[in-house]
Amino acid sequence: METVSDWTSFGGDLSVYDHESETLGCTMRFAVFEPPQTDEEPVPVLWYLSGLTCNWSNVMEKGGLQRKAAELGVMIIAPDTSPRGEGVADDDAYDLGQGAGFYLTATQDPWAKHYKMDQYIMEELPSVIRSNFAADMRRQSIFGHSMGGHGALVLALRNPGHFRSVSAFSPIVAPSQVPWGEKAFSAYLGDDREAWKEWDACELVRKTQLDTTILIDQGEDDQFLEEQLKPGLFEQACREAGQPLAIRLRPGYGHSYYFISTFMDDHIMHHAKALYG
Numbered sequence: 001m002e003t004v005s006d007w008t009s010f011g012g013d014l015s016v017y018d019h020e021s022e023t024l025g026c027t028m029r030f031a032v033f034e035p036p037q038t039d040e041e042p043v044p045v046l047w048y049l050s051g052l053t054c055n056w057s058n059v060m061e062k063g064g065l066q067r068k069a070a071e072l073g074v075m076i077i078a079p080d081t082s083p084r085g086e087g088v089a090d091d092d093a094y095d096l097g098q099g100a101g102f103y104l105t106a107t108q109d110p111w112a113k114h115y116k117m118d119q120y121i122m123e124e125l126p127s128v129i130r131s132n133f134a135a136d137m138r139r140q141s142i143f144g145h146s147m148g149g150h151g152a153l154v155l156a157l158r159n160p161g162h163f164r165s166v167s168a169f170s171p172i173v174a175p176s177q178v179p180w181g182e183k184a185f186s187a188y189l190g191d192d193r194e195a196w197k198e199w200d201a202c203e204l205v206r207k208t209q210l211d212t213t214i215l216i217d218q219g220e221d222d223q224f225l226e227e228q229l230k231p232g233l234f235e236q237a238c239r240e241a242g243q244p245l246a247i248r249l250r251p252g253y254g255h256s257y258y259f260i261s262t263f264m265d266d267h268i269m270h271h272a273k274a275l276y277g
């Protein structure tokens with residue numbers, strides 16, 4: 001693991017690292033915000049998964065998470081959104097390939113060789129965090145934005161009990177039914193739509209419910225709301241399955257980090273309550 005940058009922020013430490021990922025077969029960059037409490041004892045961990053085109057920097061630079069995470073003693077990890085590098089399959093479009101890993105294991109060429117973001121987030125990166133930081137890995141939660149909201153919901157629903165809480169800003173909740181998801185899943189998983197169900201929050205929640213209320217914030221003026229996000233589909237699936245869900249529509253807000261940073265404190269408080277409860 002190699003340190004790329006290291007800053008003091010709100011009494012804590014915000015640092016960026018490169019490491020060789022065996023799972024993904026490339027060098028990966030991630031950021032960690034360590035709250036000041038890590039000087040005394042290991043603290044719980046909150047994973048933040050970003051959206052299309054993003055890397056570690058979007059949420060760390062624009063999400064406004066440091067003050068609340070420092071106050072409440074939560075470590076935040078911001079991984080990248082896909083495998084990266086010259087030898088890694090890519091596409092010219094912003095919504096496929098590098099920057100658009102969709103937090104799944106691809107089964108189709110040329111993607112299958114490197115695109116295994118779920119394994120990276122669930123197994124390899126946690127072991128890097130456990131070995132190098134004062135992290136209490138028995139207490140983990142997850143949240144994310146857009147494609148990363150999809151990632152947070154899907155990873156929590158595929159691994160019930162692993163995360164103490166899950167939340168999302170403007171998540172892609174039904175990738176099998178919207179253009180972003182249809183494009184990515186066709187490429188990564190192939191044409192068999194049965195295989196898509198394993199990576200679709202609306203499908204997963206019908207089979208598995210979580211023992212925690214899922215929190216979602218969604219801007220009503222989000223340009224992607226009607227075509228790509230469709231939170232009503234998840235609301236209906238949760239209602240039918242008996243999954244507790246708190247979904248809050250926010251008038252006037254869009255899809256950007258101006259929206260995310262507005263409600264960031266709420267989400268960190270939601271997770272801290274579960275992590276310290």
Ligand SMILES: N[C@@H](CCC(=O)N[C@@H](CS)C(=O)NCC(=O)O)C(=O)O
Nearest residue numbers: 051052053054058094146147256257
């Ligand atoms: N049209 C946009 C779509 C991508 C987009 O809106 N990405 C969201 C996540 S789905 C984002 O967080 N972008 C980076 C940012 O706002 O910092 C682009 O090409 O960048």
